[in-house]
Amino acid sequence: MILAAEDGAEIAQAENLAARWPSVRFSVGVHPHAAGKFASSPADAAETTAAVIASQPLTRGLGEIGLDYHYDFAPRDVQQEVFRQQIRLAKRRGLPIVIHTREAEEDTFRILIEENAHEVGGVFHCFTGDRAMAQRVLDLGFHLSLAGIVTFPRATELKEVAKMVPLERLLIETDSPFLAPVPHRGKRNEPANVVHVAETIASLRGVDATTIGEAARANFARLFQPGYD
Ligand SMILES: [Zn+2]
Numbered sequence: 001m002i003l004a005a006e007d008g009a010e011i012a013q014a015e016n017l018a019a020r021w022p023s024v025r026f027s028v029g030v031h032p033h034a035a036g037k038f039a040s041s042p043a044d045a046a047e048t049t050a051a052v053i054a055s056q057p058l059t060r061g062l063g064e065i066g067l068d069y070h071y072d073f074a075p076r077d078v079q080q081e082v083f084r085q086q087i088r089l090a091k092r093r094g095l096p097i098v099i100h101t102r103e104a105e106e107d108t109f110r111i112l113i114e115e116n117a118h119e120v121g122g123v124f125h126c127f128t129g130d131r132a133m134a135q136r137v138l139d140l141g142f143h144l145s146l147a148g149i150v151t152f153p154r155a156t157e158l159k160e161v162a163k164m165v166p167l168e169r170l171l172i173e174t175d176s177p178f179l180a181p182v183p184h185r186g187k188r189n190e191p192a193n194v195v196h197v198a199e200t201i202a203s204l205r206g207v208d209a210t211t212i213g214e215a216a217r218a219n220f221a222r223l224f225q226p227g228y229d
Contacts (some may be wrong), residue, residue, distance in 0.1 A: 005049040027061030035082040036074035042081035046089040060224040062090040062098040070102040087115040088186045097122035132156025145171035148181030151200045
């Protein structure tokens with residue numbers, strides 16, 4: 001589960017979720033959409049995140065953090081600084097990062113490289129780039145997570161990405177409540193639908209869905225060290 005560090009109501013729900021589903025783990029961060037709140041002091045974004053990490057022992061990742069130049073909800077220089085500050089926090093805490101990047105490929109890679117983010121590694125969540133970008137992700141040592149978009153008939157380039165990612169770098173997700181996969185398009189998405197993502201990737205690669213599921217589970221365990229298996 002991914003939590004917004006600046007959203008107290010969401011943070012409060014973490015306790016509830018963990019009590020109901022003992023295998024749940026959390027990633028916490030200031031999303032680029034919310035970076036504007038920290039325009040006058042980007043370091044405060046890392047402090048806010050650090051405070052939530054300290055209060056939630058099941059935190060195993062830092063994110064979503066990154067850059068979103070599609071919506072541009074926060075000024076780009078502020079997004080970049082909030083991103084940097086949180087990468088530094090992740091390195092101090094030894095936590096992998098969960099990256100949100102949209103229409104900001106060059107700046108995202110530049111910052112990851114300048115900040116030596118490979119030292120903690122992590123995942124490009126809800127990856128929608130092309131094969132060239134996927135290769136950059138892999139070259140940097142990061143994982144790549146595919147969501148329901150890969151099930152869309154017109155997502156031909158993303159289907160090629162799904163075939164090229166080494167199994168040991170692949171994660172799957174739903175991005176609920178958004179992006180419901182085929183055959184649930186137009187409905188509210190939910191975590192159970194991740195099975196459709198796995199099935200689609202499996203058929204593209206000519207393997208069975210269990211292979212994809214087991215690989216994703218093992219990769220998740222290695223990356224986020226949930227401690228339940
Ligand atoms: Zn995102």
